[in-house]
Amino acid sequence: MPTLTADAAVRRRILSIDLLRGLVMVIMALDHVRDFFHYDAFVHDPLDPAHTGWALFFTRWITHFCAPVFVFLAGTSIYLQGLRKSRRELTGFLLKRGFWLLVVEFVVITFAWSFQPGFPRLVMQVIAAIGFSMIAMAALIHLPYRAMLGLGLLIVFGHNVFDSIPSTHQGFWWDLLRNGAFASYTFAPGHFLLIIYPIVPWLGVMLLGYAVGRLYAPDFAAPVRKRRLLQLGLGVIALFLVLRGINVYGDPSPWSVQSASWRTVLSFLDVTKYPPSLLYLCMTLGLALLFLAYAEPLTGRSAQAIIEYGRVPFFYYVLHFYLIHLTCMVLFLARGHAFSEHTPPIHGVEFRFLIPGEGYHLTVVYFIWIGVVLALYPLCRWFSQLKQRNKAWWLSYL
Numbered sequence: 001m002p003t004l005t006a007d008a009a010v011r012r013r014i015l016s017i018d019l020l021r022g023l024v025m026v027i028m029a030l031d032h033v034r035d036f037f038h039y040d041a042f043v044h045d046p047l048d049p050a051h052t053g054w055a056l057f058f059t060r061w062i063t064h065f066c067a068p069v070f071v072f073l074a075g076t077s078i079y080l081q082g083l084r085k086s087r088r089e090l091t092g093f094l095l096k097r098g099f100w101l102l103v104v105e106f107v108v109i110t111f112a113w114s115f116q117p118g119f120p121r122l123v124m125q126v127i128a129a130i131g132f133s134m135i136a137m138a139a140l141i142h143l144p145y146r147a148m149l150g151l152g153l154l155i156v157f158g159h160n161v162f163d164s165i166p167s168t169h170q171g172f173w174w175d176l177l178r179n180g181a182f183a184s185y186t187f188a189p190g191h192f193l194l195i196i197y198p199i200v201p202w203l204g205v206m207l208l209g210y211a212v213g214r215l216y217a218p219d220f221a222a223p224v225r226k227r228r229l230l231q232l233g234l235g236v237i238a239l240f241l242v243l244r245g246i247n248v249y250g251d252p253s254p255w256s257v258q259s260a261s262w263r264t265v266l267s268f269l270d271v272t273k274y275p276p277s278l279l280y281l282c283m284t285l286g287l288a289l290l291f292l293a294y295a296e297p298l299t300g301r302s303a304q305a306i307i308e309y310g311r312v313p314f315f316y317y318v319l320h321f322y323l324i325h326l327t328c329m330v331l332f333l334a335r336g337h338a339f340s341e342h343t344p345p346i347h348g349v350e351f352r353f354l355i356p357g358e359g360y361h362l363t364v365v366y367f368i369w370i371g372v373v374l375a376l377y378p379l380c381r382w383f384s385q386l387k388q389r390n391k392a393w394w395l396s397y398l
Contacts, residue, residue, distance in 0.1 A: 015299070015307060016292055016296045017077075017216070017292070018310035018311050019307050020069060020073065022306040022310025022311070022313075023291075023310070024065055024070060025310065025313050026306060027063055028066035028320075029373055031060065032324055033365055033368050036351075037331075038359050038365050039357060039358060039360060039361070040056070041359065042356040046060040047060055048270075049263045049266035049270055050259070050263065054266070057266050059362065061269060064280065065284045067202075067276075068205055068284045068288075069284065070126065070130075071130055071206050071209065072206070072208065072209035072212075072285055075212075076209045076212055076213040078209075078210050079209075079210045079211075079212075081093070090141060091141065092138075094138035095134075095138045096397070098130075098132065098137075101130055101131030102132070104127060104131075105123075105128040106123075107119075109127055109318065109321060110122050112325055113325070113349070113351060114349055114350060115325060115351070115352040115353065116350060120190055120191055121193070122192070122193050122194065125197050129199060132199045132203070133199065133206045136203055137206060137207075137210070152206075152207025153208070155200060155203065155207070156201070156204040156205065156278060159200065159201050159275070163252040177200045178198050178199075178200050178275060179195075180195045180275050181274050181275065182195070182274065182347050184347075184348050192348065212229075222296065229290070230289075230293045233290035233292075233293060234290070235286075236285060236286035237283075237287065237290075240286060243282070249278075251271050251279040253271070255267040269283070309380050311384040311387070312380050312384050312387065315380065315383050316380050319379060329353040332355075335358075337353075
């Protein structure tokens with residue numbers, strides 16, 4: 001029976017990572033389509049168990065998996081790159097890519113969200129959190145593996161100790177590093193920074209992803225890796241169930257009994273993303289680890305199609321924002337609005353062509369989401385093939 005070489009085995013295993021990454025990228029688009037097209041977006045909290053419906057709740061809840069998995073797998077990719085690059089090469093790459101991601105977040109993505117050419121408000125979201133984390137990782141990769149694992153565990157398990165600090169702003173550095181929670185700061189006359197994703201909690205996620213990357217080293221046999229992923233995934237989910245049941249630590253928003261049993265279940269699942277709580281990360285990354293345990297044999301046509309998105313996540317991420325907002329603009333104008341019409345600010349940001357309370361039913365949102373994902377597939381497939389054919393250095397930054 002033929003055996004795989006070490007390089008071929010690594011390539012096959014990376015397909016499972018691309019599959020998970022592609023899946024969360026597809027799901028991520030659903031949340032952003034809901035933001036721009038659902039009539040209730042930015043009017044009511046879709047996760048409020050007392051007032052939401054189950055369909056709207058799970059439409060938002062399922063997208064909770066996107067950011068932590070995206071950041072976690074970025075850490076895994078850093079470990080895998082360390083198998084091919086010297087530490088000096090990897091340090092340089094992480095520094096350059098980290099700063100590049102900050103430029104993209106504050107210029108390309110901020111404009112895609114707002115369509116405001118004057119950039120009155122810069123928005124710090126997941127791409128900036130990854131950028132800052134990569135800059136930090138450029139230094140941290142020089143630590144021993146166990147030190148990086150320990151630091152990741154300390155951050156993820158320990159940062160909820162600070163939940164007792166009042167939610168009022170403790171200053172810029174506190175919000176930038178730990179709190180975030182849509183804190184706004186003026187950095188120039190008429191220009192503001194909106195911090196949604198703080199640095200340190202997401203750095204902890206990246207460190208844990210880096211640690212799990214060890215399971216994908218060539219000396220790890222597939223059955224051993226699957227068993228470890230299963231053990232980790234089940235253990236993390238069990239921890240979520242126990243801590244959430246106790247209702248004492250791990251999330252600043254305890255669950256409560258609601259007017260109906262199904263609403264109580266929603267309350268149990270409604271954990272805090274901003275900043276990402278321990279229970280939020282246990283819930284999302286636990287299931288992600290189980291998916292990775294079973295994903296390697298998945299090679300059918302559907303899996304291959306989703307892998308195409310996972311191979312070019314950054315390319316897809318940028319394009320999907322512009323396609324969604326341009327579609328929103330077309331429908332805004334089709335409803336009789338003027339191009340020059342100003343829209344009310346949301347979290348202090350004016351999203352042009354988006355009016356809270358105006359939009360479409362959730363069913364229409366799903367059709368638009370499917371259309372966006374399908375429309376981007378040919379471009380993602382083309383760019384994926386280009387990156388496989390062309391090994392130019394600059395393509396690694398896209």
